[in-house]
Amino acid sequence: MMQGLIEQFGAVLGKQYVLTDDADKVPYLTDWRKRYTGKALAVLLPKTTDEVANIVKLCAAHHVAIVPQGGHTGFCGGATPDNSGNQVILNLKRMNQIRAIDSANQTITLEAGCILQSVQEKAAAQDFLFPLSLGAEGSCMIGGNLATNAGGTNVLRYGNTRDLCLGLEVVTAQGEIWNGIKGLRKDNTGYDLRDLFIGSEGTLGIITAAVMKLYPLPVSQWTTLVATDNIASTIALLTLFQKRATSLLTGFEMMTQESLALNEKHFPHMANPLKGNPPFTVLIELSDHESEEHVRKLLETILEEAFSANLISDAVIASNLSQANTFWHMREHITLAQAEEGANLKHDITIPLSSLESFIQDTDSLMRQKYPGVRIINFGHLGDGNLHYNIAPPLGLDPKAFNLSHEKAIHELVYAQVERCQGSISAEHGVGQLKLADLRAHKGAVAHDLMKALKRALDPQNILNPHKVVSI
Ligand SMILES: Cc1cc2nc3c(=O)[nH]c(=O)nc-3n(C[C@H](O)[C@H](O)[C@H](O)COP(=O)(O)OP(=O)(O)OC[C@H]3O[C@@H](n4cnc5c(N)ncnc54)[C@H](O)[C@@H]3O)c2cc1C
Numbered sequence: 001m002m003q004g005l006i007e008q009f010g011a012v013l014g015k016q017y018v019l020t021d022d023a024d025k026v027p028y029l030t031d032w033r034k035r036y037t038g039k040a041l042a043v044l045l046p047k048t049t050d051e052v053a054n055i056v057k058l059c060a061a062h063h064v065a066i067v068p069q070g071g072h073t074g075f076c077g078g079a080t081p082d083n084s085g086n087q088v089i090l091n092l093k094r095m096n097q098i099r100a101i102d103s104a105n106q107t108i109t110l111e112a113g114c115i116l117q118s119v120q121e122k123a124a125a126q127d128f129l130f131p132l133s134l135g136a137e138g139s140c141m142i143g144g145n146l147a148t149n150a151g152g153t154n155v156l157r158y159g160n161t162r163d164l165c166l167g168l169e170v171v172t173a174q175g176e177i178w179n180g181i182k183g184l185r186k187d188n189t190g191y192d193l194r195d196l197f198i199g200s201e202g203t204l205g206i207i208t209a210a211v212m213k214l215y216p217l218p219v220s221q222w223t224t225l226v227a228t229d230n231i232a233s234t235i236a237l238l239t240l241f242q243k244r245a246t247s248l249l250t251g252f253e254m255m256t257q258e259s260l261a262l263n264e265k266h267f268p269h270m271a272n273p274l275k276g277n278p279p280f281t282v283l284i285e286l287s288d289h290e291s292e293e294h295v296r297k298l299l300e301t302i303l304e305e306a307f308s309a310n311l312i313s314d315a316v317i318a319s320n321l322s323q324a325n326t327f328w329h330m331r332e333h334i335t336l337a338q339a340e341e342g343a344n345l346k347h348d349i350t351i352p353l354s355s356l357e358s359f360i361q362d363t364d365s366l367m368r369q370k371y372p373g374v375r376i377i378n379f380g381h382l383g384d385g386n387l388h389y390n391i392a393p394p395l396g397l398d399p400k401a402f403n404l405s406h407e408k409a410i411h412e413l414v415y416a417q418v419e420r421c422q423g424s425i426s427a428e429h430g431v432g433q434l435k436l437a438d439l440r441a442h443k444g445a446v447a448h449d450l451m452k453a454l455k456r457a458l459d460p461q462n463i464l465n466p467h468k469v470v471s472i
């Protein structure tokens with residue numbers, strides 16, 4: 001029966017876009033962190049929305065589950081199939097056309113397989129800013145960004161992917177095409193279907209295209225690295241910048257000493273330029289539409305005030321674009337350094353800024369008491385209260401063995417502190433299969449049951465990315 005289905009896939013897509021040989025499938029089967037590897041009946045590479053719809057109809061008729069996939073850079077195993085070998089991967093990379101850039105409406109309409117960096121470049125070529133920016137931008141795709149409601153470094157000013165999206169085109173679990181591809185900033189016509197699909201991680205529908213917001217390109221950006229002694233000063237510094245720079249503040253990233261030491265170990269050229277690698281290094285970016293002098297002066301004035309108030313002990317302002325890029329690369333390399341170091345336990349969490357100090361103090365102290373020598377790689381988009389609170393084993397211990405013994409208890413320790421502070425166990429990476437088991441306790445029974453009811457209503461056959469986010 002399966003051979004017949006493979007042939008029908010070939011009839012829809014063209015045989016060369018149905019990958020069934022083991023060697024051809026390998027690149028699609030393991031996630032970026034190499035945490036999950038699955039098997040697949042086939043990898044399907046559609047080019048058009050109609051092709052996606054026809055594939056879904058075929059899968060629905062044969063009860064075959066579909067795992068939608070973009071750049072496969074997600075951190076929660078959402079785009080990796082299970083081990084049954086009965087699921088198909090639907091990778092959207094061939095759907096990579098920009099359909100339109102509407103200058104008056106300040107929108108871009110594009111297909112789900114467009115790579116994020118190429119969208120930024122296309123927008124810039126037309127004098128627009130597409131503000132979504134994250135470490136994986138060279139390979140993640142807009143469909144994946146929408147499906148995970150990705151965050152990144154510009155959320156502070158422009159919001160997350162949900163905030164940037166005005167309309168969607170989606171193929172439903174029945175293979176119907178929902179055309180919600182309107183570039184409207186106001187549309188109060190009942191339930192917001194767009195918001196339902198954003199962040200649903202491929203479990204409710206397959207996003208094939210979107211209308212996204214564009215912004216005017218800033219005329220000037222200034223980037224600085226500053227040293228702080230503790231988290232309280234770092235938060236006070238954020239408040240100061242928010243007061244003085246208001247909407248010109250476009251980046252506020254925190255990196256701890258331990259995070260940057262790991263960076264230096266694996267990427268010596270990414271060493272912290274601040275003397276002695278201080279306890280906390282903060283990367284701050286201001287963007288301005290007025291003039292270079294205006295924003296530079298503003299930055300210097302705020303830094304002087306921060307020095308006078310003893311909030312910072314050192315600062316270096318990037319003297320040119322290339323140095324500013326190096327600062328950002330330093331921030332982005334922490335994730336890569338962790339990957340080089342070996343398996344680690346990630347916690348992508350949000351905490352209200354008012355509780356952040358108590359969260360870090362208590363969690364650090366409990367962690368070090370229970371697991372002496374453990375390395376806490378804590379960094380993140382502090383402006384949004386988003387920490388990447390990651391745990392690496394004590395030096396000299398085998399990371400895999402350490403994780404096997406302590407993973408559950410370490411997650412429980414961190415998540416208990418997150419709940420105490422009324423935070424979230426997933427700030428921007430989603431749920432996927434990684435946090436499936438933790439979701440019910442975190443959301444509460446009512447919210448979790450509502451999510452299951454939605455899943456059952458939209459995908460009664462449970463063929464869209466089953467056992468990701470919620471199991472029904
Ligand atoms: C170095 C690095 C840095 C990162 N930094 C950040 C960061 O700062 N902020 C952040 O939020 N994330 C970050 N990530 C995580 C990741 O890049 C994002 O989650 C990204 O949005 C995933 O996009 P993707 O195309 O790779 O999606 P995939 O990994 O392919 O898929 C992710 C999920 O979306 C579903 N999906 C994919 N495409 C579709 C579609 N068209 N329709 C329906 N469902 C779909 C998949 O089934 C899966 O559940 C980082 C990752 C790396 C490797």
